Amino acid sequence: xxxxxxxxxxxxxxxxxxxxxxxxxxxxxxxxxxxxxxxxxxxxxxxxxxxxxxxxxxxxxxxxx
Numbered sequence: 548x549x550x551x552x553x554x555x556x557x558x559x560x561x562x563x564x565x566x567x568x569x570x571x572x573x574x575x576x577x578x579x580x581x582x583x584x585x586x587x588x589x590x591x592x593x594x595x596x597x598x599x600x601x602x603x604x605x606x607x608x609x610x611x612x
Contacts, residue, residue, distance in 0.1 A: 552575070554562075559571060568574030602610070
C-alpha cells in the first residue's frame with residue numbers, strides 16, 4: 548500500500564543512518580516493523596502471571612496429539 552507521510556529531514560536522515568536502510572522507504576518500513584514487534588512483546592510480557600497452565604513445560608514439550 549502506498550502512503551504519503553511528512554517526516555522532518557533530520558529525523559529521516561538519522562533513521563536511515565541507524566537502520567542502514569538502502570532507501571527512505573526501507574528505513575521507515577524497518578522502523579515500523581521493529582516498533583510493532585516491540586509492542587507485541589510488551590503485550591505478551593504484560594500477561595505474565597495472568598495465565599494458568601495445567602501442564603508443566605516438560606509435558607507441553609512432549610505432548611503427543
